[in-house]
Amino acid sequence: MNSQNLEEIGKKENNRQKQYKRRIFCCTSTACLSAGAGQTFSTVNQSVSACKCAENEAEVVQTGCMGLCSRGPMVRVDYRDGESTLYGNVSPEIAQLIIAHHLPIEGKDSEIERSSGDVASPHDMLHFRASLREARGKKGLEKYIIPTDLPFYSKQVKVVLNEIGQINPNKIEDYLAHGGYKALTYVLENLTPEEICDEILHSGLRGRGGAGYPTGQKWHFVRQEDSRPKFVIVNGDEGDPGAYMDRTVMEDNPHRVLEGMIICAYAVGATNGYLYIRGEYPIAIDRVKNAILAARRHRILGNSVLGTDFSFNAEVRIGAGAFVCGEETALINSVEGKRGMPRIRPPYPSKSGLWKAPTVINNVETMANIPSIINRGASWFASIGTEKSKGTKVFALAGQLRNTGLIEVPIGITLRDIVFEIGGGIPGDRDFKAAQTGGPSGGCIPSEFLDSPVDYESLTRLGSIMGSGGLVIIDDSTGMPGFARFFMDFCMDESCGKCVPCRIGTVQIRSLLDKIISGKGVAEDLVKLENLCKLVKNTSLCGLGQSAPNPVLSTLRYFNHEYQAIVQPSLPVSSGND
Amino acid sequence: MVELIINGKEILAKPGQTIMEAALANNIDIPRLCFHPELMVSGGCRLCIVDVQGRPNPTPSCGLACENGMVIETHNSKLFDLRRDILDLFISDHPLNCVTCEKSGACQLQKYAYEHDIHKTSYEFKISKPIYQDDNPFFIRDHQYCILCGRCVRVCDEIVGASAIDFARRGFESYIATPFDDAMVDSTCVFCGNCIQVCPTAALMPVSRKGKGREWELDRVKTICGYCGVGCQIEYAIRNGNIIYAQSSPDAPVNGEFLCTKGRFGWDFSTSPDRLTTPLVRRDLAFELGLTSEAWQLPLDSPLAIRNPKVEESFIPVDWETAFEVVSEKLASTVKLYGPDSVMGLASARCTNEDNYLFQKFMRVGIGTNNIDHCARL
Numbered sequence: 004m005n006s007q008n009l010e011e012i013g014k015k016e017n018n019r020q021k022q023y024k025r026r027i028f029c030c031t032s033t034a035c036l037s038a039g040a041g042q043t044f045s046t047v048n049q050s051v052s053a054c055k056c057a058e059n060e061a062e063v064v065q066t067g068c069m070g071l072c073s074r075g076p077m078v079r080v081d082y083r084d085g086e087s088t089l090y091g092n093v094s095p096e097i098a099q100l101i102i103a104h105h106l107p108i109e110g111k112d113s114e115i116e117r118s119s120g121d122v123a124s125p126h127d128m129l130h131f132r133a134s135l136r137e138a139r140g141k142k143g144l145e146k147y148i149i150p151t152d153l154p155f156y157s158k159q160v161k162v163v164l165n166e167i168g169q170i171n172p173n174k175i176e177d178y179l180a181h182g183g184y185k186a187l188t189y190v191l192e193n194l195t196p197e198e199i200c201d202e203i204l205h206s207g208l209r210g211r212g213g214a215g216y217p218t219g220q221k222w223h224f225v226r227q228e229d230s231r232p233k234f235v236i237v238n239g240d241e242g243d244p245g246a247y248m249d250r251t252v253m254e255d256n257p258h259r260v261l262e263g264m265i266i267c268a269y270a271v272g273a274t275n276g277y278l279y280i281r282g283e284y285p286i287a288i289d290r291v292k293n294a295i296l297a298a299r300r301h302r303i304l305g306n307s308v309l310g311t312d313f314s315f316n317a318e319v320r321i322g323a324g325a326f327v328c329g330e331e332t333a334l335i336n337s338v339e340g341k342r343g344m345p346r347i348r349p350p351y352p353s354k355s356g357l358w359k360a361p362t363v364i365n366n367v368e369t370m371a372n373i374p375s376i377i378n379r380g381a382s383w384f385a386s387i388g389t390e391k392s393k394g395t396k397v398f399a400l401a402g403q404l405r406n407t408g409l410i411e412v413p414i415g416i417t418l419r420d421i422v423f424e425i426g427g428g429i430p431g432d433r434d435f436k437a438a439q440t441g442g443p444s445g446g447c448i449p450s451e452f453l454d455s456p457v458d459y460e461s462l463t464r465l466g467s468i469m470g471s472g473g474l475v476i477i478d479d480s481t482g483m484p485g486f487a488r489f490f491m492d493f494c495m496d497e498s499c500g501k502c503v504p505c506r507i508g509t510v511q512i513r514s515l516l517d518k519i520i521s522g523k524g525v526a527e528d529l530v531k532l533e534n535l536c537k538l539v540k541n542t543s544l545c546g547l548g549q550s551a552p553n554p555v556l557s558t559l560r561y562f563n564h565e566y567q568a569i570v571q572p573s574l575p576v577s578s579g580n581d
Numbered sequence: 582m583v584e585l586i587i588n589g590k591e592i593l594a595k596p597g598q599t600i601m602e603a604a605l606a607n608n609i610d611i612p613r614l615c616f617h618p619e620l621m622v623s624g625g626c627r628l629c630i631v632d633v634q635g636r637p638n639p640t641p642s643c644g645l646a647c648e649n650g651m652v653i654e655t656h657n658s659k660l661f662d663l664r665r666d667i668l669d670l671f672i673s674d675h676p677l678n679c680v681t682c683e684k685s686g687a688c689q690l691q692k693y694a695y696e697h698d699i700h701k702t703s704y705e706f707k708i709s710k711p712i713y714q715d716d717n718p719f720f721i722r723d724h725q726y727c728i729l730c731g732r733c734v735r736v737c738d739e740i741v742g743a744s745a746i747d748f749a750r751r752g753f754e755s756y757i758a759t760p761f762d763d764a765m766v767d768s769t770c771v772f773c774g775n776c777i778q779v780c781p782t783a784a785l786m787p788v789s790r791k792g793k794g795r796e797w798e799l800d801r802v803k804t805i806c807g808y809c810g811v812g813c814q815i816e817y818a819i820r821n822g823n824i825i826y827a828q829s830s831p832d833a834p835v836n837g838e839f840l841c842t843k844g845r846f847g848w849d850f851s852t853s854p855d856r857l858t859t860p861l862v863r864r865d866l867a868f869e870l871g872l873t874s875e876a877w878q879l880p881l882d883s884p885l886a887i888r889n890p891k892v893e894e895s896f897i898p899v900d901w902e903t904a905f906e907v908v909s910e911k912l913a914s915t916v917k918l919y920g921p922d923s924v925m926g927l928a929s930a931r932c933t934n935e936d937n938y939l940f941q942k943f944m945r946v947g948i949g950t951n952n953i954d955h956c957a958r959l
Contacts, residue, residue: 495753497752503626
């Protein structure tokens with residue numbers, strides 16, 4: 004198998020797809036599945052086959068996230084001539100309405116009685132035909148149509164999520180038809196490892212896991228190491244509550260991640276790689292494993308990749324449910340089969356990582372950016388974003404908003420645009436109160452900073468972090484001390500127990516918060532709370548501990564009055580012995 | 582060599598040396614709890630933080646490699662405060678039972694709490710793991726004193742190779758446990774007690790030590806272990822002539838801080854009534870040689886009467902000089918009468934190489950025979 008073969012497969016698949024008059028895309032991402040997309044998908048499938056129309060009339064495609072997860076399950080009908088309709092909240096009944104609206108019912112019922120259906124039994128088929136005929140006349144489908152010119156869609160710039168919702172994640176041919184693995188064949192044929200690292204460095208891509216380290220720099224470090232072997236790890240241990248960017252990318256376009264990973268391996272000289280996926284993502288694990296098998300079959304993985312001298316193997320490693328394993332050194336320990344506890348840095352993984360070998364460890368989203376940078380050039384990528392933060396960022400938009408879901412926006416977009424344009428504003432007659440970025444490690448940003456750009460530097464300056472992409476919007480019905488306690492609880496539970504500030508400090512922060520929220524706190528407790536938070540922040544071993552107090556510190560900073568309102572005034576200084 | 586400045590003093594460090602190692606080599610005492618010179622770096626206790634010029638936050642010195650031109654401060658008021666606050670957190674999860682604690686005086690947490698002027702915690706006092714385990718005859722695990730420095734886990738894994746214990750659960754609830762929390766005897770533990778040796782607090786304690794005296798009441802006697810030819814140095818803690826426990830000291834030339842289970846726990850023979858303390862000569866032989874005036878006959882049924890409960894009746898104690906005389910006389914006469922090959926020498930694997938070398942030399946040159954072997958040939 005070489006690059007030409009791949010291109011042919013892509014072309015063939017493209018032609019195959021073009022023969023269909025309409026293609027019906029059903030989202031089968033976790034968010035929609037939990038809203039009932041499984042049933043919707045099978046109803047669509049059975050209804051289409053019950054229609055008995057010609058082979059080229061319609062194809063049902065299992066695909067990925069279409070963004071507006073709050074309106075799931077979602078179904079989209081694309082016509083060959085470009086017309087496209089997007090439906091939300093598609094229950095099985097609505098699915099029948101959709102099919103009845105878009106597809107003719109052909110054939111005779113009597114023929115079906117004699118046939119042996121492969122999708123459904125003849126009895127079911129007849130039943131479906133009856134329901135479809137009944138649905139045909141019905142009205143009310145309009146309110147399920149989602150206009151695609153909503154700001155929710157128009158304000159987004161899709162790079163990482165580009166093919167998601169367009170392709171079947173379980174079909175490598177579909178990815179190839181959408182230009183997949185072109186970047187890989189290009190670098191294998193035209194670029195030296197050093198040139199790739201330079202290209203990534205020039206693109207300005209920074210780690211999407213939260214810390215924002217320049218990816219090209221990291222690759223250069225590993226490439227320059229002399230020791231062999233070297234490893235590539237893709238960090239798919241996404242643990243922030245409410246965040247599911249990486250899950251969606253792995254579930255809905257696993258080949259993009261693999262392609263980025265293989266390019267990385269070629270650039271740094273790695274021979275083996277691991278995709279570390281948290282155990283709570285069974286669908287992502289399945290689809291990535293499928294993708295690896297398909298890539299092996301097509302000689303994209305394995306010995307002599309696409310007929311070159313370069314060999315690379317990738318495997319999936321499944322996390323056992325510890326948040327801290329998203330921290331790179333703890334993740335490395337976990338891959339090694341040890342307890343997931345962070346290691347002291349330096350040495351950094353680029354020098355001594357997995358089994359003490361030089362290791363690149365990048366987030367899923369970072370890896371998924373790579374093919375686009377290679378295909379469209381570093382300068383194109385660098386043209387998106389701000390001076391120091393380039394490209395786009397995927398956010399899992401959640402909380403008290405009209406539209407929630409998965410969005411990809413150019414870095415530097417204002418918080419106001421995200422909340423009021425893309426998110427559609429706060430429902431009810433409530434007001435925006437704060438945006439929590441970066442999950443439990445991030446901070447709360449109040450309304451006076453709504454116009455500040457969302458990039459690494461600005462968010463850090465505001466006492467929060469970019470993080471991996473969790474974005475929770477809260478309205479004025481939420482009390483901030485309680486909100487901070489929720490995240491503190493999370494950090495306390497997820498502390499690994501290795502270093503003291505995090506192990507005991509988080510527990511003590513939590514009990515101080517308890518005391519304050521229950522109304523027993525005094526003014527001194529707030530000082531104590533702040534000092535303890537600073538201690539934990541400044542002396543913890545890993546990123547988890549260092550950022551654990553952020554929700555408390557940022558709410559103390561911006562919503563101090565809420566704390567002041569519930570603590571009692573200072574106790575008089577006692578004169579006697581205590 | 583790497584040149585750097587620690588506390589205003591120019592210091593030469595070996596390449597690859599950490600700040601902690603360089604400081605220790607130059608008698609700069611950086612507070613530390615999880616660091617141990619023989620073990621891999623953990624970095625969990627956060628006490629060894631130092632200020633590095635050009636870095637915004639204090640950095641742990643145990644994991645930081647020396648670099649040319651670094652300027653380090655190990656003690657200043659900011660670091661003192663940070664350390665005190667960290668110790669404050671430690672103390673919030675560690676009962677201050679120092680008044681009755683055996684480890685008092687040797688406890689490192691106590692030492693640093695004292696140095697940082699901490700009397701009690703300013704936080705809510707919460708014991709994370711009130712577990713007491715005495716499931717084996719050698720040591721007690723009192724988890725409430727455990728500060729989770731992980732030294733025991735690392736020594737068991739890195740030095741002993743048994744990996745019998747590790748962290749269980751996580752966060753505040755984590756504690757050191759055997760796999761599936763089984764009894765220690767059912768784990769891969771070999772009871773070498775090196776975990777006790779490296780424990781900075783009273784979480785691990787030899788059973789023999791409980792209630793037998795405080796640190797300052799114990800005398801220390803250094804000796805060489807007699808169990809094998811390695812020659813490990815042991816330091817016995819003695820009170821009123823009785824051994825309370827055994828440990829090793831970092832300056833022990835052969836074994837450093839580590840001992841095996843026999844060296845650490847196998848010392849109760851020393852006060853056993855069955856222990857031989859002087860050479861013995863058989864009574865009949867002694868009469869023959871004029872060492873006693875009392876005639877005595879070996880009982881016929883048991884020539885050496887080893888199993889005779891009245892064994893002391895068959896022998897008389899003599900001093901070493903007499904014993905040597907008896908042995909050399911009998912050896913010489915046997916060789917003269919029956920030839921050198923009538924004698925055989927059996928050496929012990931517990932003797933040192935030097936002793937065994939001398940012994941075979943004695944057999945070959947002194948006696949004149951090659952009949953020489955040792956007990957380990959089994």
